[in-house]
Amino acid sequence: MNHLTIIAVVGASASGKSLFAKTIYNELIGELGQDSMTIINEDAYYRCQDHLPLEERVKTNYDHPDAFEHDLLTEHLSKLSQGQEVAMPVYDYKAHTRCKDEVIRVKPAKVVLVEGIMLFTCAELRKRFDINIYMDTPLDICLLRRIKRDIEERGRDLSSIHDQYYLTVRPMYFQYIEPSRNHADIVITRGGRNRRALELIKAKIRELVKEN
Numbered sequence: 001m002n003h004l005t006i007i008a009v010v011g012a013s014a015s016g017k018s019l020f021a022k023t024i025y026n027e028l029i030g031e032l033g034q035d036s037m038t039i040i041n042e043d044a045y046y047r048c049q050d051h052l053p054l055e056e057r058v059k060t061n062y063d064h065p066d067a068f069e070h071d072l073l074t075e076h077l078s079k080l081s082q083g084q085e086v087a088m089p090v091y092d093y094k095a096h097t098r099c100k101d102e103v104i105r106v107k108p109a110k111v112v113l114v115e116g117i118m119l120f121t122c123a124e125l126r127k128r129f130d131i132n133i134y135m136d137t138p139l140d141i142c143l144l145r146r147i148k149r150d151i152e153e154r155g156r157d158l159s160s161i162h163d164q165y166y167l168t169v170r171p172m173y174f175q176y177i178e179p180s181r182n183h184a185d186i187v188i189t190r191g192g193r194n195r196r197a198l199e200l201i202k203a204k205i206r207e208l209v210k211e212n
Ligand SMILES: Nc1ncnc2c1ncn2[C@@H]1O[C@H](COP(=O)(O)OP(=O)(O)O)[C@@H](O)[C@H]1O
Pocket: 011, 012, 013, 014, 015, 016, 017, 018, 019, 020, 145, 146, 149, 190, 191, 192, 193, 194
C-alpha cells in the first residue's frame, strides 16, 4: 500500500451523504477492484451507551460532537493508512447504542470514503482528510427525508422525530454543521443523486487508484 487517500463527506442529517458515498462505491468497485475503496460511517462511532437504561439513552444529544468517539475513528483511520485492518463498531439506532460483540472488519484500501455529520468539527480528523466534500441540501428537504427514513428504518414515530428535531437536530445543525462547511473543498448541491458531482469524484478516485 503506497498511500491512502481519505475523502470526507459531511452535511446535515439526511442530506444524502450515505447515498453519495454508496453510489460511488457501487459504481466503481467492480471496475477498480475490492482493495481500491472502502466506506466508513461516522455513525458507527457513536458512543457505546450500554451502561444507561433505554429511557436515558433517548435523551442523549446525538447532534453534538461529544456524542461520537472521534478518538477511536482517528485511530482507525491512522491504522488503515498504515495498512492495518480495523474493527469498525456496528451501531443500533433503535437501541441507541452499539451492537454488542458485533464489528465490521474493514480492510485497508487505496481510497477511504468517510461520511458523517460532525467530521469537520474535529481538528485531529481534519488533519487526516485529503479531500473535504460538503453536501449542501436544503434543510426542508433533509427534514422530509429524515422523517420518512426514521419511521421506516430507525423505529421512530412522528412525535419523537418532531421533538428531537426542535430540541437538538436543528439547533446543532446551525451551531456545528453549517459553520463546518468552511472546511469544504467541494460543495455539492442537489444531494446524493447529483450525477455530474458523482462522475467528477469517480474520475478523481480512478486517477488516485491508478497512481497508487
Ligand atoms: N437525491 C435524492 N432523492 C431522493 N431521495 C434521496 C436523495 N438523496 C437521499 N435520499 C434518501 O433520503 C434518505 C437520507 O439519505 P442518506 O443518504 O441516508 O442521508 P445522510 O447519509 O446524509 O443522512 C435515504 O432514504 C435516501 O435514500
